[in-house]
Amino acid sequence: MIVVDRLTKSFGDVQAIRGVSFSAPDGKITGLLGPNGAGKSTTLRALYTVLKPDSGTATIDGIDVVENELEARRHIGALPHGAGLYPHLTARENIAYYGRLYGLSGEALDHRVDDIVSRLGIGDFVDRRTKGFSQGQRTKVALARSLVNEPQNIILDEPTNGLDVMATRSLRELVRQLKTAGKCVLFSSHVMQEVAALCDDIVIISAGQVAIHDSADGIREKTGCDDLEDAFVRAISMVKE
Amino acid sequence: MFRLIRTVFAKEVLDHFRDRRALMSALIMGPLFGPILFTVVINLSVSRALDDEAKPLELPVIGAEFAPNLMRYLESENIVIQAPPESRAAAIDAIKRGELDAVLVISNDYGDQIAAGTPARIEVIADKSDEQAYRQARRAADALGAYSQEVAVMRLIARGVNTSIMRPLNVDLIDVSTPSGRSAMLLGMLSYFFIFAMLMGGMSLAIDATAGERERGSLEPLLSLPVSRDQLILGKITAACLFMLLSLFLSLSAFSVALNFLPLERLGMTPNFGPSVVVTAFFVMAPFVLLGASLMTLVASFTKSFKEAQTWLSIVLLAPTMPILIVSLLNVRTATNLMFVPSLSQHLLLVDLLKNEPVVPLHVAISVCSTLTIGVIVAWLCARLYRREGLLG
Numbered sequence: 001m002i003v004v005d006r007l008t009k010s011f012g013d014v015q016a017i018r019g020v021s022f023s024a025p026d027g028k029i030t031g032l033l034g035p036n037g038a039g040k041s042t043t044l045r046a047l048y049t050v051l052k053p054d055s056g057t058a059t060i061d062g063i064d065v066v067e068n069e070l071e072a073r074r075h076i077g078a079l080p081h082g083a084g085l086y087p088h089l090t091a092r093e094n095i096a097y098y099g100r101l102y103g104l105s106g107e108a109l110d111h112r113v114d115d116i117v118s119r120l121g122i123g124d125f126v127d128r129r130t131k132g133f134s135q136g137q138r139t140k141v142a143l144a145r146s147l148v149n150e151p152q153n154i155i156l157d158e159p160t161n162g163l164d165v166m167a168t169r170s171l172r173e174l175v176r177q178l179k180t181a182g183k184c185v186l187f188s189s190h191v192m193q194e195v196a197a198l199c200d201d202i203v204i205i206s207a208g209q210v211a212i213h214d215s216a217d218g219i220r221e222k223t224g225c226d227d228l229e230d231a232f233v234r235a236i237s238m239v240k241e
Numbered sequence: 242m243f244r245l246i247r248t249v250f251a252k253e254v255l256d257h258f259r260d261r262r263a264l265m266s267a268l269i270m271g272p273l274f275g276p277i278l279f280t281v282v283i284n285l286s287v288s289r290a291l292d293d294e295a296k297p298l299e300l301p302v303i304g305a306e307f308a309p310n311l312m313r314y315l316e317s318e319n320i321v322i323q324a325p326p327e328s329r330a331a332a333i334d335a336i337k338r339g340e341l342d343a344v345l346v347i348s349n350d351y352g353d354q355i356a357a358g359t360p361a362r363i364e365v366i367a368d369k370s371d372e373q374a375y376r377q378a379r380r381a382a383d384a385l386g387a388y389s390q391e392v393a394v395m396r397l398i399a400r401g402v403n404t405s406i407m408r409p410l411n412v413d414l415i416d417v418s419t420p421s422g423r424s425a426m427l428l429g430m431l432s433y434f435f436i437f438a439m440l441m442g443g444m445s446l447a448i449d450a451t452a453g454e455r456e457r458g459s460l461e462p463l464l465s466l467p468v469s470r471d472q473l474i475l476g477k478i479t480a481a482c483l484f485m486l487l488s489l490f491l492s493l494s495a496f497s498v499a500l501n502f503l504p505l506e507r508l509g510m511t512p513n514f515g516p517s518v519v520v521t522a523f524f525v526m527a528p529f530v531l532l533g534a535s536l537m538t539l540v541a542s543f544t545k546s547f548k549e550a551q552t553w554l555s556i557v558l559l560a561p562t563m564p565i566l567i568v569s570l571l572n573v574r575t576a577t578n579l580m581f582v583p584s585l586s587q588h589l590l591l592v593d594l595l596k597n598e599p600v601v602p603l604h605v606a607i608s609v610c611s612t613l614t615i616g617v618i619v620a621w622l623c624a625r626l627y628r629r630e631g632l633l634g
Contacts, residue, residue, distance in 0.1 A: 049465065050630075097248070098466065101468050
């Protein structure tokens with residue numbers, strides 16, 4: 001469960017987010033949707049604690065991300081935008097390294113790594129060095145790495161960027177599995193169709209503020225647009241008015 | 242706390258050992274560059290200097306027929322008289338073009354002048370800017386000077402004068418340097434090669450901690466793990482330290498071997514660089530690794546990319562030479578207060594070791610403590626900078 005309350009963050013004179021509030025419950029996929037530069041990544045970075053918000057609060061399973069950042073990180077698996085692997089290590093070593101940094105070791109670690117490898121279906125290339133992996137393979141390994149501690153909350157920043165159709169489909173399938181397992185998944189994208197196809201709840205964010213927070217049908221209703229793309233554009237313009 | 246640092250350390254070491262290119266520059270290029278360069282340069286210059294002494298000097302002489310006695314004297318001094326160019330002007334041209342090293346010109350009234358006891362004019366023509374040629378010319382001039390001295394003595398004896406009045410002073414320069422001491426002047430420049438090897442050994446790891454991780458996109462996920470940034474940076478700095486120590490050891494060993502191939506004994510030098518000195522030098526130089534690794538990590542953390550970091554770090558490679566250079570120019574001797582300066586204190590202690598002079602334990606203690614303290618301070622600064630948000634770029 002992720003709760004964000006009136007979060008703000010500025011970089012110099014630029015206000016990246018100005019009072020973002022929403023919540024993402026367990027067992028649901030929440031989509032964070034917005035145009036480029038709307039503040040999606042800044043919000044997510046504050047949630048996985050690499051940025052400190054200027055004001056407002058955010059909690060992960062009730063743990064404050066500012067006051068108790070190390071403990072909050074234990075409850076998150078984060079896949080930042082464009083996450084990279086260590087090219088000289090094998091996929092398995094990449095995953096195990098994160099497992100160790102999460103505090104796992106010995107048989108428990110091996111077991112977790114084997115488990116995540118079979119669940120993500122990456123067994124074919126898990127013992128190869130990651131240098132030269134395709135974008136799809138890299139994304140899967142990066143996802144496996146952040147899921148190795150079986151976190152309750154999963155934050156994915158534009159994970160489908162640069163993936164082909166097949167890789168995108170299999171990633172969506174994985175995200176649905178996480179939802180079925182009762183996890184809280186927070187997923188950002190700038191593609192309306194993708195969010196609509198996958199997410200239970202959609203948070204449309206524009207110019208650093210939440211424009212609308214509802215289901216896909218709710219958004220159609222509130223904006224009065226049947227077409228999702230029109231609804232998206234309408235929602236964004238609502239902020240500016 | 243320590244388990245996580247160890248995890249980061251182990252991963253960095255494994256990662257680095259697998260990166261062939263980085264490993265090449267860290268453990269082969271860095272440590273071997275110095276010894277190889279040194280061996281080649283010293284071997285060339287030493288063997289050339291020794292060859293010049295032994296080889297007869299071939300000297301074209303214009304007007305040799307006017308001074309038969311002088312020619313005989315020169316031949317006894319291992320100088321071979323050769324047929325000259327047809328004129329003085331032709332000789333000067335040939336020397337300017339570098340075809341001849343030196344030419345002797347004897348004027349046709351040489352015989353009359355010698356007989357009259359007036360100074361006889363002899364020219365040695367040479368190009369002073371050509372060092373090799375000028376050395377030959379000096380050999381000829383020295384031989385002429387000796388001949389001149391001999392003739393002067395004979396003239397005085399013929400006039401019944403005691404020849405010792407020609408020497409009001411009897412100057413004797415007494416050289417007290419030991420053979421090891423003489424080699425130390427030459428080997429003093431070695432300390433920089435070792436510092437260079439150390440820095441090369443840890444360079445790519447130091448860059449990787451910030452600019453490298455960022456460029457690869459692996460920094461952000463790493464920072465979202467339940468590990469403090471202090472632990473991450475400490476694991477990375479210690480991994481860099483390990484490679485720097487390896488590189489230092491390889492470099493010292495390579496030198497120890499390379500010195501066997503140098504004809505230093507023929508120059509009257511016996512370098513004191515056996516296995517025991519290698520081990521002692523290793524421990525004297527080792528404290529520098531923490532400072533070196535932290536300094537490189539610190540500089541790299543301000544850069545945007547691996548390439549940019551490499552550019553800046555090549556300046557860091559030169560920084561430790563500054564104190565060594567200044568002290569060499571001022572010809573300062575080992576003193577207690579200099580032991581507080583990192584890189585300089587290692588240099589001075591190493592020179593003492595090579596000279597086979599006793600190393601003062603207090604000096605070693607100050608050098609180790611001061612270098613380590615400054616290293617810890619810079620490492621702490623790195624950790625502070627690693628907490629910045631700007632780190633993400």
